[in-house]
Amino acid sequence: MIDPHSAWVISRGLIDVTLMVTWGCFGYLSWAVPAPLSTAITRRLASLSMWCAAILCLAVLIALPAQVASIGDGWCDIGGPGILEYWRDWQVCR
Numbered sequence: 001m002i003d004p005h006s007a008w009v010i011s012r013g014l015i016d017v018t019l020m021v022t023w024g025c026f027g028y029l030s031w032a033v034p035a036p037l038s039t040a041i042t043r044r045l046a047s048l049s050m051w052c053a054a055i056l057c058l059a060v061l062i063a064l065p066a067q068v069a070s071i072g073d074g075w076c077d078i079g080g081p082g083i084l085e086y087w088r089d090w091q092v093c094r
Contacts, residue, residue: 004069011063018052018059
């Protein structure tokens with residue numbers, strides 16, 4: 001099984017790549033491309049944005065438990081009460 005830190009790094013990479021692709025494509029289309037061409041290209045990129053959104057949701061669902069497992073002692077600590085207390089105390093201190 002993959003260790004928690006590697007899972008977190010991979011999921012963060014997927015999050016960053018999907019956000020760069022999505023914002024890069026649509027940012028370029030909104031700023032540098034004429035409106036009629038932008039509309040036509042946006043329709044063609046609709047499936048890409050849907051795939052990016054699906055990958056982003058999956059990566060976030062992987063990143064959160066992986067980060068908790070990295071803070072704790074491994075995958076078995078994801079649902080443990082100790083990690084919830086640690087997170088609560090960390091939030092109060094910040």
